[in-house]
Amino acid sequence: MKTPVIVISGFLGAGKTTFLKRLIDNVKRKLAIIMNEFGEVAIDAEVIKGKAVNMIELTGGCVCCSLTGELEYAINEIIEKVKPEYIVIETTGIAEPDSLIYNIENMPSVVLDNVITIVDCDGLAKFPEIGYTQRVQIENADFLLLNKIDLVNEQQIKEIEMKVREINDRALIFRTKYCNGNLDYNLFFGYFIERNEQKLKPEEKQEEFESIYLEVEGYLDRSKFEEFISNLPKEIYRAKGNVIFKDGKYIFNYVAGRLSYDEFNYNKNRFLFVGKNIKKFENNLKNSIKKILQNE
């Protein structure tokens, strides 16, 4: 079983560490956090020194790490030593995250769940041109948090949202203040439910979101399935569940155009779709799923 990874990206001072704190506080799971350096999450805790990584244990069972060795060694060491349910990587604000993302997508021990980019609205209002590095950070995001909205007016937020949409038209956008925007943090963890509870059930509680749950038996055709996923309506920003192909059984996770799999033993194809006003797609989805069954 692979360990899912979330990447947090964003400009210097955008609120990456604040967001990390919120994740830790709101999601009572065993996380391992890799930071560029031990940052502002100051905690008195025990330091576990490894070969490729320095770790400190946080209250609540998370582990916070600073990289001292090569990333892949570090990740494997963390998995071996602390067996986290999720790994969260906070990237440096001054570098493009695309290399790191690619590395994670190609590491055998982990699966990339999603990339969250924090956008500093106050900064973008003051410096209206989105620079190259910020552009790459925004381009690669599955979730975009427009943060510090309390420091700008509605008109400015709209302009920023438009600019950001021009760079990335697939990510789900949230508006936040101190990285807090009435978020359901489970949203960021696509691989939780299926692994930890055998029942996949809609659990997004936020009012504006709707979910659709579907099941089907038999083998699915992998290429048809991937085509189906890539053609999902924009309103659906998350899909997850289990699929059975001829070559094996998998758990899948889709967010804003990014699809990933891991091997997982479950005897049914099941799908959970989450999005805004999506109930109207239910019949269409049912029909489409029937079509991706392997005909034999």
Place this chain on the structure above:
Amino acid sequence: MSILASIKKINDYTWEIPKEFRKDMRVPVRIYATQKLLNEMDEMVYTQAINVSTLPGILKYSYVMPDGHSGYGFPIGGVAAMDADNGVISPGGIGFDINCGMRLVLTNLTIKDVKPKIRELVDLIFQRVPAGVGSTGFLKLTTSQFKEVVEQGAKWCVENGYGWDEDLEHIEENGCIQGADSSKISSRAIQRGIDQVGTLGSGNHYLEIQWVKPENIVDKEAAKKIGIFEDQIVIMYHCGSRGFGHQVATDYLQIFLNVMERKYGIKILDRELACAPFNSKEGQDYFAAMKCGINMSFANRQVILHRIREVFSKVFNTDAEKLGLKVVYDVAHNTAKLEEHVVDGKRMKVLVHRKGATRAFGPNVQGLPKDYMELGQPVIIGGSMETGSYLLLGTQKAMEETFGTTCHGSGRTMSRTKARKLVRGEELVKEMERRGIYLRTVSYSGVAEEAGFAYKNIDEVVDAVALAGISKKVVRFIPIGNVKG
């Protein structure tokens, strides 16, 4: 008018975006490129160069070298010279891998001597010169020793037994830039750099064993004076100040963002161009801290040379002196340096930002070692792993036109992610071995990332600077062994 339509041709290798293109431009943008390279540049490079041209104190032009591509704020391959009295200093114009640079080392061995031992050499270097993201070196330093290193650079290394006295003469700034002040760097920066002296790092950093094919010597006379002969083996490597330089840049970017507008009234469009007046307290602090990055990098390349000499002397069972392992030169890519230049007929002090660009001083310029006074400064141009590399010389024309600056390497044409999607690292390694290049790496995906086709053609880039007259070709090297970070 679009940017592309506004580009004016000066001659076949020189192009300009006039000052009138945008109201806030203080100087025009000048691009050195062939038509083909110009067509290959992404438009963001031009936008970035235009943004740079708005910075206070910029002199003559905002330059783009033929290997230019988009970077943090400034283009990589960008040059901006600021009036030292009323100009700014900007970390984005220097780059985060401060003094990432190249060193070229001679041997008196030939391809016949080395070919049979190439695997042994590369394997041993791979072992002795650690590569990879967080790699740590064999040098165990205390904090106070590390502070000495960043203030004294390669000089510290030679004094402590890692090199020869003569090495220092053949390094930019003699391996130790004056004015580095370790009290201006954060403890985080020290933490990140303290065990990285003598390490290659990751990304586009590498060490190569290269071959001087007889047909690749362009300027026979200059080559001879430098000590280069037919079928000779040379060693070239590319690395920088690692996590240390990165942290110095991060620390000061945050400081600059806070004071730039509030305290100094400097308005910019793109935050990545954060800057401070060169003469301000913040500007001078950063300058002194950045110099620590420059010295850390000189020291890093010096310790690596020491390891290379150990490896060669072990494999050939002879002293490094007898093997002729002499430094040709060591050049910096990512720096800002205070230099004297003639601007509009007037000699003045200028802060030259070179980001992904190399100093290329012509003959008889103060600061060059006596061995190169007559020839001009050696410029070492790293190509990609597959394409080969160059040794050039600086020219008088570079002094007149580009503040003594030229290109640094071949520059990307596609993003790293795209390159890796197109090719698999393992296959590339095999393909290179078939072509006679033996390669060791910590990361296969990194190899794909640095694949030759992801870069502009090195020959084309070097032709552009040579034809524009800001450098002169001496010789081209072909790799036979490579250690990649």
